[in-house]
């Protein structure tokens with residue numbers, strides 16, 4: 001792709017059904033962090049080459065099964081996630097984008113590279129390596145001791161300096177709360193460092209999910225603190241765990257929360273196209289042998305779609321547009337939902353055609369979903 005990458009994406013409007021996000025799962029890590037739930041394996045020699053051969057075959061295989069999707073949709077976001085996509089040399093990922101560009105209609109896509117600070121420092125040396133327009137740095141914390149508790153090393157600060165030197169103007173930083181040994185002072189230090197960099201346009205704050213986390217009270221304290229701190233620094237909380245400067249909300253992740261179409265490639269990756277949800281098998285060896293089994297292949301009913309739309313949409317601070325629900329779904333389903341939520345006015349509110357969670361509702365979101373839709377599995 002020879003076109004110069006723009007960090008500032010033009011606004012454009014397309015029908016929600018005609019835009020498509022592409023996710024590429026790179027299932028390799030240098031070592032495993034002790035809390036991680038994502039599918040990845042320790043990288044072995046020759047894996048990368050074999051993996052990318054298989055990945056291209058998977059794309060071609062899918063193209064044959066749904067040519068229509070390739071022709072009729074516009075790709076406006078591509079996300080390299082993992083695993084550790086920054087372990088792959090930039091030219092390999094650049095080639096893959098060219099291949100995707102030859103098969104799909106690109107519409108000025110947001111291209112995100114998820115990066116581990118260490119491999120980002122190792123593999124990205126030059127401005128010509130920057131083939132993406134959004135960098136998501138998994139920094140986690142800037143405190144050595146906290147990182148050691150998670151089997152991670154401390155490369156966050158030099159990675160931010162490198163991103164600045166390379167002219168990357170849209171950086172998102174991931175931090176964790178609830179790490180053993182973490183306190184308000186150490187967390188504030190992480191936020192202070194991030195906010196020194198004017199190219200950090202987004203911050204994600206995730207509660208650590210493991211059996212060795214700090215207490216719920218500590219997690220809630222840090223969650224509240226991050227909202228207060230980041231609000232003062234001009235970051236908008238647009239999703240439960242995500243903050244960004246105006247104009248820098250992650251276009252790809254919004255597709256999950258707004259329940260739009262996304263097509264994913266790579267082992268263990270999930271896709272949703274209309275009412276079809278499918279998940280590629282997590283068996284890496286089969287994948288490398290170009291056997292593309294599905295682990296899940298479901299046609300969602302209208303009730304399934306409605307529940308998932310509610311579950312994902314309530315993660316957004318603005319909530320869900322009621323009139324949109326009414327045009328997309330059976331009237332009875334929407335009415336039933338609106339009646340049920342009346343009992344939970346401390347947790348959920350309706351204002352100006354939007355239904356959204358209150359502060360308390362954010363904390364008790366899962367319990368609330370189970371209460372209103374007891375037969376469903378909350379993801």
Ligand code: SF4
Nearest residue numbers: 029032033036082083
């Ligand atoms: S580097 Fe990321 S994907 Fe790999 S084990 Fe650690 S948290 Fe999981």
